[in-house]
Amino acid sequence: MNRKTFSIGGIHPADSKFAADRPIEVLPLPDKVYVSMSQCLGAPSKPIVAVGDKVLAGQVLAEPGGFIGAFVHSPVSGTVKAIGPGKDLAGNRITQIEIDVEGDEWAPGIDLSPELVTELPDDRQVILDKIKAAGVVGLGGATFPTHVKLNPAPPAKAEALLINGSECEPFLTSDYRLMLERPSEIVVGAALMQKALGGPVCYICIEDNKPKAIESMQKAIDSLPYKDILVQPLKKKYPQGGEKQLIDAVMHRQVKSGALPISEGAVVQNATTSFAVYEAVQKNKPLVSNIMTITGNCLPVESQHNCLFRIGVPLSFIAEWAGGVPEKAAKIISGGPMMGKAIANLDAATVKGSSSLLYLSEEVTRRRPEQQCIRCGRCSDACPMGLEPFLLNKLYLAGGREEELEKNAAQDCIECGCCLYSCPAGIPLLDNVRQAKVQVMGIIRARAAAAKAAAEAAKNKN
Amino acid sequence: MAKSYIVSGNPHWHSPASTQKIMLDVIIALCPAVLVSFLFYGWSAILTMAVSVASCVLLEWAITKYLLRKSSTIGDLSAVVTGILLGMNLPSGISWWIIVIGALVAIGVAKMSFGGIGQNVFNPAITGRVFLLISFPAQMTTWPVPHGFIQSVDAFSGATLLGKVKELGAASVADLDYLHTFLVNIGGSAGEISALALLAGWIYLCCRGVVKPWITLSIFATVAIVAAIFHAADPAQFTGPLFNLLTGGVILGACFMATDYVTSPMADWGGVLYGFGIGFIVMMIRYFGSYPEGMSFAILLMNMTVPLINMAFHHKKYGR
Numbered sequence: 001m002n003r004k005t006f007s008i009g010g011i012h013p014a015d016s017k018f019a020a021d022r023p024i025e026v027l028p029l030p031d032k033v034y035v036s037m038s039q040c041l042g043a044p045s046k047p048i049v050a051v052g053d054k055v056l057a058g059q060v061l062a063e064p065g066g067f068i069g070a071f072v073h074s075p076v077s078g079t080v081k082a083i084g085p086g087k088d089l090a091g092n093r094i095t096q097i098e099i100d101v102e103g104d105e106w107a108p109g110i111d112l113s114p115e116l117v118t119e120l121p122d123d124r125q126v127i128l129d130k131i132k133a134a135g136v137v138g139l140g141g142a143t144f145p146t147h148v149k150l151n152p153a154p155p156a157k158a159e160a161l162l163i164n165g166s167e168c169e170p171f172l173t174s175d176y177r178l179m180l181e182r183p184s185e186i187v188v189g190a191a192l193m194q195k196a197l198g199g200p201v202c203y204i205c206i207e208d209n210k211p212k213a214i215e216s217m218q219k220a221i222d223s224l225p226y227k228d229i230l231v232q233p234l235k236k237k238y239p240q241g242g243e244k245q246l247i248d249a250v251m252h253r254q255v256k257s258g259a260l261p262i263s264e265g266a267v268v269q270n271a272t273t274s275f276a277v278y279e280a281v282q283k284n285k286p287l288v289s290n291i292m293t294i295t296g297n298c299l300p301v302e303s304q305h306n307c308l309f310r311i312g313v314p315l316s317f318i319a320e321w322a323g324g325v326p327e328k329a330a331k332i333i334s335g336g337p338m339m340g341k342a343i344a345n346l347d348a349a350t351v352k353g354s355s356s357l358l359y360l361s362e363e364v365t366r367r368r369p370e371q372q373c374i375r376c377g378r379c380s381d382a383c384p385m386g387l388e389p390f391l392l393n394k395l396y397l398a399g400g401r402e403e404e405l406e407k408n409a410a411q412d413c414i415e416c417g418c419c420l421y422s423c424p425a426g427i428p429l430l431d432n433v434r435q436a437k438v439q440v441m442g443i444i445r446a447r448a449a450a451a452k453a454a455a456e457a458a459k460n461k462n
Numbered sequence: 463m464a465k466s467y468i469v470s471g472n473p474h475w476h477s478p479a480s481t482q483k484i485m486l487d488v489i490i491a492l493c494p495a496v497l498v499s500f501l502f503y504g505w506s507a508i509l510t511m512a513v514s515v516a517s518c519v520l521l522e523w524a525i526t527k528y529l530l531r532k533s534s535t536i537g538d539l540s541a542v543v544t545g546i547l548l549g550m551n552l553p554s555g556i557s558w559w560i561i562v563i564g565a566l567v568a569i570g571v572a573k574m575s576f577g578g579i580g581q582n583v584f585n586p587a588i589t590g591r592v593f594l595l596i597s598f599p600a601q602m603t604t605w606p607v608p609h610g611f612i613q614s615v616d617a618f619s620g621a622t623l624l625g626k627v628k629e630l631g632a633a634s635v636a637d638l639d640y641l642h643t644f645l646v647n648i649g650g651s652a653g654e655i656s657a658l659a660l661l662a663g664w665i666y667l668c669c670r671g672v673v674k675p676w677i678t679l680s681i682f683a684t685v686a687i688v689a690a691i692f693h694a695a696d697p698a699q700f701t702g703p704l705f706n707l708l709t710g711g712v713i714l715g716a717c718f719m720a721t722d723y724v725t726s727p728m729a730d731w732g733g734v735l736y737g738f739g740i741g742f743i744v745m746m747i748r749y750f751g752s753y754p755e756g757m758s759f760a761i762l763l764m765n766m767t768v769p770l771i772n773m774a775f776h777h778k779k780y781g782r
Contacts, residue, residue: 008780013477090469244780254781331468342469364475365468371538372580374481377728386779388728409779417473424479425580431471 003208005235006245007252009384011418013238013338015209016170019295019304024177026308027321029101033076033312034086034349035061037095040137041144042068047097053080057310058107058286061097070145071135073286075310077105089315089334089348090341096349099312110285116184117282118224120195127196127281134280135352136287140164140241140270141335143353146277149269150196152262158197159265162250163190163204163274165213166234166241169336172356174291175271177306179206179213182275183220189274191226192281197267203232203250204271207240238338239416243268245384257412258444272355287311287352292318296359298328309350316346318357329359330366337365338417368426379419379429385412389419389429396436402443410436411444481579485539487672491663492546492718498656499554502608506555507652513558515545517565525574540579544568547587547718550653551711551758552594555606560598564590584765585725588715592758605650622650623709624754632701643708654714664717673721677733681716682707684741692749700749711757712744719757725765732775739764 037044043065049055055074062072078101086096106112121127132147152158163186167175179186186204194202204221206214218231232250234240244255246268253264261268269277272291279285294305303323315334319325325332325346333340335356343357379389392410395401410433419429499507522541526534535541548568552561568590576582595602605622623643626634644657654660667673685706692700706712711719720726720740727736740760747756 008778011477013475248780256781259781325465329467331470331474333474337475338473340472340474342471342474343467344469358474360474367470368476368480371481371535372578374484374540374580374723375728376484376723378479380728380777383777384780386777386782388777390728408776409782412780412782415472421473421475421477422479423476424481424484426476426480430473434471 003233003235004249005237006240006249006384008248008386009382009418010237010239010245011382011421012236013170013421015236016297016337017173017176017209018171018299018301019173019293019306020176022173022177022301022304022306024181024291024306024308027310027313027318029076029104029310030313030317031101032081032314033099033101033310034314035072035075035097035099035312036086036088036349036351037062037065037072037097038088039072039135039143039311039352040068040070041142042066042070044095045069045072047083047095049080049083049097051080051083054078055080055099056105056107058110058288060286064145068145068148070137071133071286073135073288074099075288075312076101078102087345087348088351089343089345091344111283112285116188118188120188120192121281124196124198127192130281130284131196131277134276134284134286136273136276136280137352138270139272139276139290139353139355140268141339141353141355143351146269146273149262149267150193152197152267156262157265158200158262158267160200160251160267161190161194161197161202162246162266162268163202163271164241164243164246164268165204165206165210165217165271166246167210167271168207168236168238168240168242169338169340170238171295171358172293172336173295174293174306174355176210176213178272178275178291179210180216183216184224185278186217186271186274187220187224187226187229188282189276189278190229191224192277193267193269193274194226194229199228200265200267201228201230203230205232205234205240205246205250207234207236209236239384239414239418242384242414242416244414257409290350290352290354292350292354293356293358294318294322295356296326296329296361297364298326298361299359309354311352311354312349314347314349315343315354315357318350319346322357326359328361330362331360333358333360338421339415367428370427371425373425373427376424378422378424382418382422384416384418385409385414387413387433389433390427392436393427393429393432396432396439402439405436406440406443411440413437481538481540484672485543487667487670488543488718489539489546491666491672492543492550492653494659494662495550495653495656495714496546498659499550499652502646502655503554503606503652504608506606510552510554510556510561510652511546511549513561514549514552514565515542517562518542518545518548518569521565521569522574525570526578530574535578538579541569544573544586544590547653548590550714551587551591551651553602553605554652556601560594560601563597564594567593580724582724583768584762585719585722588719588758588761592762595758622754623647623705624748627701628754631698633698635701635705638705640704640708647708650709651711651714654711657708657713660713660717667717667721674730674733676730677720677726677737678716680734680737681712681720681741684738685712685745688742688745692745706745706748710748710755715757715761716740720761720764725761725768727768727771727775729772729775729777732771735775736764736768736771739767
């Protein structure tokens with residue numbers, strides 16, 4: 001099939017996928033895990049266990065805190081030691097459940113065997129219910145609850161399901177390894193989601209720098225009986241894996257500002273999410289583990305790993321297991337070098353969305369001293385949303401120019417980092433545009449609230 | 463954590479691009495043209511450019527240090543680029559003090575008084591050249607006989623081809639050998655001898671992604687089309703497209719001066735409009751104005767429209 005890519009902007013950072021040839025290893029269990037209640041985009045989950053309770057792996061620990069929310073399950077068997085405040089990797093306060101690990105006993109009904117189950121449930125509601133009950137969230141980074149995305153409110157209807165295997169962030173290889181090692185499970189997961197959505201065509205989107213993954217997925221599709229599942233090769237370009245960019249690349253449609261992908265008939269799910277959906281529906285196994293890449297530019301290849309970890313394991317435990325934090329590391333990042341989050345607190349526990357432990361050395365990660373803008377336009381050329389970061393930066397710094405910021409679409413910024421990456425003058429474009437976006441979003445929300453209040457007042461009058 | 467680590471927003475790494483590397487690429491791109499002027503004009507061409515570069519860099523250093531009291535910006539090499547371009551726009555061997563005055567206007571007036579790199583409204587090198595052209599018209603249009611390492615058979619001192627047209631009419635250049643003019647066009651500023659050398663540098667810049675080709679192509683196309691129309695109407699009065707492309711500063715200006723980041727529009731279609739403006743104005747000056755050559759004036763005039771063009775032309779936004 002023709003290789004496709006998105007039409008606006010984009011950059012080509014060095015691939016740096018050093019851990020690509022490292023098979024997935026199973027991380028040993030620590031003595032304690034800390035399960036965060038803030039594991040998805042949406043309301044924090046509400047604990048339903050008490051201190052002193054014995055729990056089994058896969059047992060429900062917490063319920064969704066709202067419509068956009070997810071169940072949280074115990075990743076281990078053991079005793080609930082404490083439920084209280086903790087800190088996430090950025091140092092923000094969260095509620096977490098501390099569990100002492102005792103053995104590795106799983107809740108009844110969970111199928112841990114490696115056999116592939118290819119027969120799909122007949123009822124789409126069964127699929128949705130099982131995905132919800134298993135606490136599956138998007139593992140591509142945004143951790144949006146998967147069952148919500150798979151059940152769009154009518155009249156919206158999915159015309160295409162895009163399985164995102166582009167893994168466009170440099171360094172990261174967890175999706176890649178899973179596509180090589182468990183391709184059939186990913187395809188069954190895709191078929192399940194396809195069925196839940198009412199049978200749209202499904203594209204498994206992979207960048208052409210991963211020919212082995214393309215081959216592996218194609219083989220799995222050929223060996224399975226599902227219809228309308230295709231591999232869509234993509235030209236390597238960052239941020240291909242961005243939801244909006246992927247829809248543009250594959251479907252040649254652009255999601256309107258402020259709208260959801262489903263408004264263009266698209267549903268995007270990550271390849272690893274597809275695997276989690278498979279385990280949830282076919283194996284009754286809740287989302288209690290994920291795959292993490294331990295990588296960096298200051299780590300010898302033999303010390304790089306891809307590992308299957310239980311959610312709640314402290315980051316520091318994983319770092320120790322992999323041989324400790326390298327001497328030259330100046331910045332530790334959870335996620336890729338473009339969009340990941342800098343880790344302030346290595347004692348924080350992993351969450352569902354944790355995908356990497358990335359060590360970058362001083363010389364790569366240090367920001368250049370800021371110089372004056374030379375108006376070279378590299379930031380505008382790189383922006384995949386077609387924004388003009390230099391202009392947004394200037395307007396933000398001038399202060400009080402929110403109207404112009406909105407007109408120039410600061411709120412559309414996806415924070416992919418292309419502008420700051422490209423700037424030859426080292427201007428902190430994204431830092432400032434992010435602030436501008438917050439200001440504009442505030443105004444947009446206030447306006448919507450005011451309009452709603454006015455409409456209600458008018459209604460009450462009548 | 464025993465050791466402390468950097469915590470800051472994404473992205474966590476950066477492209478190797480820097481202002482200094484961009485300017486270095488421009489300097490590399492100018493090398494072929496500098497080499498050609500050395501071959502034809504000898505050491506006097508190099509001396510002209512050396513004086514120009516030295517005065518530009520020194521002036522910027524002195525202004526940042528003593529007037530602005532800020533850390534020096536000469537490390538970004540933009541003053542070197544301005545210096546080379548100014549030198550290339552002067553007759554080889556012009557008096558050193560005229561060059562220094564040109565540098566003072568270019569760096570002191572056009573660049574630093576607007577706030578330094580990235581803030582100037584007018585292209586510094588052209589501002590310097592135009593100031594000198596108006597102030598010292600005699601010296602600025604006295605073209606020396608080449609006495610370099612390559613002796614050209616048609617070497618002459620005095621008027622340029624465009625000057626000849628202004629005085630004697632279009633027919634006086636009717637039998638011009640265009641291929642020869644493309645390779646070697648003696649008479650004129652130090653840097654504009656060889657169209658080939660200039661174009662080679664420009665192609666290098668395009669390949670390196672330093673400049674986009676639209677502005678330059680738009681200028682070339684406009685000059686060619688306007689000249690073709692007038693030449694077809696009255697070949698005796700108006701010179702043709704090829705003649706106008708190859709003479710004067712059209713190639714030097716279109717490749718290296720009009721493409722200056724700061725003084726040209728940001729969006730691609732804005733650049734096309736800007737290029738059209740330059741091409742049109744230069745042809746009007748050549749056909750109807752009192753100056754034989756108009757590239758510098760055309761670029762300066764269009765520099766002024768850049769803020770307006772930037773307001774009208776924006777990038778194509780996603781989903782809008």
